[in-house]
Amino acid sequence: LIWVPWSIERRLRRQGVRGPSRHPISGNAGDIRRLIAAANKAKPIHGDFDHGGVVGPVLPHYELWTRLYGKTFLFWFGSKPRLVVREPELIKEVMLDRAGSFERVRFNPLSKHLFGEGLVGLDGAKWVQHRRVISPAFNIERVKGWVPAIVTSTLKMLEGWGRDSEGREFELDMHKELHNFTADVISRVAFGSCFEEGKQIFQMQEEQMHLVSIALRSIYIPGFRFLPTKRNRKRWQLDKEIRRLLRNLIEANGEASENSKNLLGLMISANKCQEDEKDQMTIDDIIDECKTFYFAGKDTTANLLTWALLLLALHQDWQRKAHEEIFQVCGSHHEPPNADHLSHLKILGMIINETLRLYPPAVFLMRQTTKDVRLGGLEIPSGTQLYMPTIAVHRDTQIWGEDAHRFDPSRFIEQRMHLASFFPFGLGQRICVGQNLALVEAKIALVMVLQRFSLAISPSYVHAPMLLLTLQPQFGAQILLRKI
Numbered sequence: 001l002i003w004v005p006w007s008i009e010r011r012l013r014r015q016g017v018r019g020p021s022r023h024p025i026s027g028n029a030g031d032i033r034r035l036i037a038a039a040n041k042a043k044p045i046h047g048d049f050d051h052g053g054v055v056g057p058v059l060p061h062y063e064l065w066t067r068l069y070g071k072t073f074l075f076w077f078g079s080k081p082r083l084v085v086r087e088p089e090l091i092k093e094v095m096l097d098r099a100g101s102f103e104r105v106r107f108n109p110l111s112k113h114l115f116g117e118g119l120v121g122l123d124g125a126k127w128v129q130h131r132r133v134i135s136p137a138f139n140i141e142r143v144k145g146w147v148p149a150i151v152t153s154t155l156k157m158l159e160g161w162g163r164d165s166e167g168r169e170f171e172l173d174m175h176k177e178l179h180n181f182t183a184d185v186i187s188r189v190a191f192g193s194c195f196e197e198g199k200q201i202f203q204m205q206e207e208q209m210h211l212v213s214i215a216l217r218s219i220y221i222p223g224f225r226f227l228p229t230k231r232n233r234k235r236w237q238l239d240k241e242i243r244r245l246l247r248n249l250i251e252a253n254g255e256a257s258e259n260s261k262n263l264l265g266l267m268i269s270a271n272k273c274q275e276d277e278k279d280q281m282t283i284d285d286i287i288d289e290c291k292t293f294y295f296a297g298k299d300t301t302a303n304l305l306t307w308a309l310l311l312l313a314l315h316q317d318w319q320r321k322a323h324e325e326i327f328q329v330c331g332s333h334h335e336p337p338n339a340d341h342l343s344h345l346k347i348l349g350m351i352i353n354e355t356l357r358l359y360p361p362a363v364f365l366m367r368q369t370t371k372d373v374r375l376g377g378l379e380i381p382s383g384t385q386l387y388m389p390t391i392a393v394h395r396d397t398q399i400w401g402e403d404a405h406r407f408d409p410s411r412f413i414e415q416r417m418h419l420a421s422f423f424p425f426g427l428g429q430r431i432c433v434g435q436n437l438a439l440v441e442a443k444i445a446l447v448m449v450l451q452r453f454s455l456a457i458s459p460s461y462v463h464a465p466m467l468l469l470t471l472q473p474q475f476g477a478q479i480l481l482r483k484i
């Protein structure tokens with residue numbers, strides 16, 4: 001608590017790395033909390049949201065300290081040092097990790113309730129074993145098999161929209177609608193026909209998510225999770241109930257789902273194909289993965305869609321181009337998109353990429369050095385956390401030009417030059433396993449919304465991007481829709 005942080009700080013200081021002064025126990029956690037609370041209360045951004053003020057409201061500590069100490073600086077979360085790494089070349093080196101010098105940062109033990117020992121929290125041999133079983137379930141051909149299920153979820157979302165509008169414009173908070181939609185999709189693709197039961201489980205998982213996000217904002221005191229506080233008791237109760245229901249579902253549907261195309265079935269059958277018994281996942285492992293998919297796949301995709309619709313509502317020119325492409329590729333009636341249509345929707349793909357650039361749901365990534373390493377001219381001590389602010393790299397004017405903050409999907413007409421200047425799904429071996437699902441889901445939802453409606457920003461919408469595990473609009477996403 002004293003010697004190691006002091007020596008790390010001294011070694012980095014000597015190399016010219018500066019940063020805010022820290023509290024001996026909490027580091028800069030208090031400063032970060034205060035700055036974020038102030039940013040959330042600050043005046044929202046009005047008018048055109050193509051201007052540059054998004055990194056500040058979302059990561060106020062990062063913006064303030066970059067201004068004071070430069071691009072590379074050191075701050076502290078409790079006794080953990082966090083060094084900012086911002087150059088794409090260095091981010092690539094860390095994420096590709098060819099020499100085994102970096103590892104995932106261990107999560108606060110309370111977050112185990114959210115994903116247990118699932119992919120997101122695993123490391124080493126167990127991660128390799130799970131990834132080997134799970135990756136094939138998300139390959140693009142499998143994901144295309146889920147298109148009808150995603151279309152069903154989208155139709156369900158669209159059902160009541162504008163029923164009483166009689167051709168007039170009506171307002172919807174898209175943020176809520178899209179969160180329900182992505183929950184429905186995950187339940188369907190994870191559990192197939194049993195998705196109603198899956199939904200009940202995931203509603204509890206939602207509550208757990210809220211409790212964990214509260215925990216993540218504070219420094220974890222060892223042993224705290226065993227104290228019977230009100231929140232901890234709720235966390236235990238939810239965890240027990242979720243595990244019980246998932247176990248029942250797996251046992252009851254094991255045989256039937258083994259041959260089906262849903263995630264649960266694919267995991268069960270892929271698991272059985274592992275020749276060596278020690279390579280197989282246990283029921284508890286499968287339970288943890290089901291929890292992980294919900295945690296990792298629901299809010300991220302809902303927020304991508306929310307920002308995409310807001311940006312289209314604001315940028316009528318791109319909305320028009322998207323409408324034209326959709327009518328050309330999928331037809332002018334409400335013909336649902338099929339798997340073949342998706343690869344022809346180039347403009348929509350560019351719009352999705354540009355949305356992920358400006359509003360990446362995962363705002364920063366972190367890794368930790370496992371040994372002393374040399375990176376970008378610095379000797380970095382073992383045990384230093386590396387903080388890579390995706391959103392700042394995505395909006396860096398030196399990389400993207402003076403208009404980096406402007407929504408312009410045509411940036412993605414051609415392949416990006418540098419791998420690590422755009423990495424909304426991460427990079428390297430830990431790259432998002434659900435990327436194909438997220439992109440297919442986003443395309444289908446956008447097609448089906450735009451086939452039916454034209455969009456405009458509502459005067460009641462207030463632009464205030466906020467980080468709550470993922471990047472979201474603080475006051476909802478009010479959009480005016482008119483039936484086409």
Ligand code: HEM
Binds near residue numbers: 294361
């Ligand atoms: C727009 C939507 C999404 C975004 C932006 C996103 C982003 C990310 C990022 C940045 C990572 C890497 C984290 C790191 O390296 O530290 C990641 C990992 C992961 N994502 Fe996603 N994700 C999305 C959707 C999904 C979906 C739909 C699923 C599954 C249903 C999913 C499951 C996972 C899992 C399991 C991991 C951990 C992979 C591993 O460590 O091996 N994600 N995601």
